[in-house]
Amino acid sequence: MSDMRTPLRKVRGLGSAKDGTGHFWRIRLSSIALIPLSFFLLGWILSLDGAGYDEVRAALAEPLIALAASLFILISLDHMQLGMQIIIEDYVHGGGTKVALIMLNIFFAVAVGAASVFAILKIAFGG
Amino acid sequence: MSHSPATRPQARPMSPHLTIYRWPATMLMSILHRITGGALYFGTLLIVWWLIAAATSEQYFNFVNGIFGSWLGRLVLFGYTWALMHHLLGGIRHLVWDTGHGLEKDTSTQLAWATLAGSVLLTVLIWAGYFWLGA
Numbered sequence: 001m002s003d004m005r006t007p008l009r010k011v012r013g014l015g016s017a018k019d020g021t022g023h024f025w026r027i028r029l030s031s032i033a034l035i036p037l038s039f040f041l042l043g044w045i046l047s048l049d050g051a052g053y054d055e056v057r058a059a060l061a062e063p064l065i066a067l068a069a070s071l072f073i074l075i076s077l078d079h080m081q082l083g084m085q086i087i088i089e090d091y092v093h094g095g096g097t098k099v100a101l102i103m104l105n106i107f108f109a110v111a112v113g114a115a116s117v118f119a120i121l122k123i124a125f126g127g
Numbered sequence: 128m129s130h131s132p133a134t135r136p137q138a139r140p141m142s143p144h145l146t147i148y149r150w151p152a153t154m155l156m157s158i159l160h161r162i163t164g165g166a167l168y169f170g171t172l173l174i175v176w177w178l179i180a181a182a183t184s185e186q187y188f189n190f191v192n193g194i195f196g197s198w199l200g201r202l203v204l205f206g207y208t209w210a211l212m213h214h215l216l217g218g219i220r221h222l223v224w225d226t227g228h229g230l231e232k233d234t235s236t237q238l239a240w241a242t243l244a245g246s247v248l249l250t251v252l253i254w255a256g257y258f259w260l261g262a
Contacts, residue, residue: 028225031218038215042208042253049260050196053185060181073175080168087165116175119182 023082030079037072044068057123066124073116081109152239159243160217163210170207208253213246 044065048056059065084105092098173195180191194200220238223229229238 028222031222035215035219038211046253046256046260053181053188056181056188060178069178073171073178076167076171080164080171083164084168087161112171112175116178119175119178122182 023085027079027082030075030082033075034072034079037068037075040068041072060120060123061126063124066120070117070120074113077109077113077116081105152236152243156217156220156239156242159213160221163214163217166210167207167214170210173204173207205250205254209246209250212249212253213242216242216245216249 044059048059051059060069085102088098088101088105092101177191177195180188195204220229220242223238224235229235
């Protein structure tokens with residue numbers, strides 16, 4: 001007896017993508033979070049009213065703005081990485097190319113996220 | 128393997144599909160949802176670029192701000208605003224559909240047109256606010 005698990009136990013919750021509804025749920029969850037965050041950030045940018053370097057840095061150093069900006073960018077990156085993966089899976093069918101593009105897509109989101117967080121933290125902590 | 132006349136492979140006429148039929152509003156908004164999503168993917172780089180500029184130096188920040196303030200920069204930001212509003216409203220439409228509501232033919236068509244009208248209206252309002260604030 002090599003496996004105690006029944007066949008049903010092995011497939012329950014998993015679709016053809018092997019990760020169940022995880023992708024679907026994460027794209028919905030991030031979309032809901034992005035609705036208020038988008039309007040908050042838009043309002044903030046409008047309220048800057050063409051402000052200069054010092055005023056923008058002072059505003060970004062405020063905890064609420066720094067947190068909202070970080071959340072907006074990080075959740076946007078998660079959401080767009082998920083969305084772009086769907087587009088890749090829809091149009092690219094070559095095994096190697098598809099996997100390479102999906103990897104590149106994730107690396108891109110993580111790299112942009114790291115750079116953004118570094119920029120915000122540098123401003124917020126007065127670098 | 129022999130085929131009977133009825134099953135013999137032959138060049139059959141294909142449906143003209145996208146190039147012939149009138150596009151239903153729902154189809155157009157579905158395509159726009161994907162296009163705006165793809166555009167926002169790269170549009171995020173605009174925000175990140177601006178943030179990194181603010182963290183780099185005053186000179187570099189003014190350089191990036193100058194590009195964003197040019198007519199071409201504003202045109203790109205206007206397009207970004209519309210793409211964001213269209214994708215956001217289209218996303219709300221999808222969330223409504225997820226609950227099982229609004230899927231009837233007439234309702235979904237109305238929701239499709241409302242997405243387009245709402246996105247244009249919000250974009251114009253945002254930019255009217257921007258110019259009204261005196262930028």
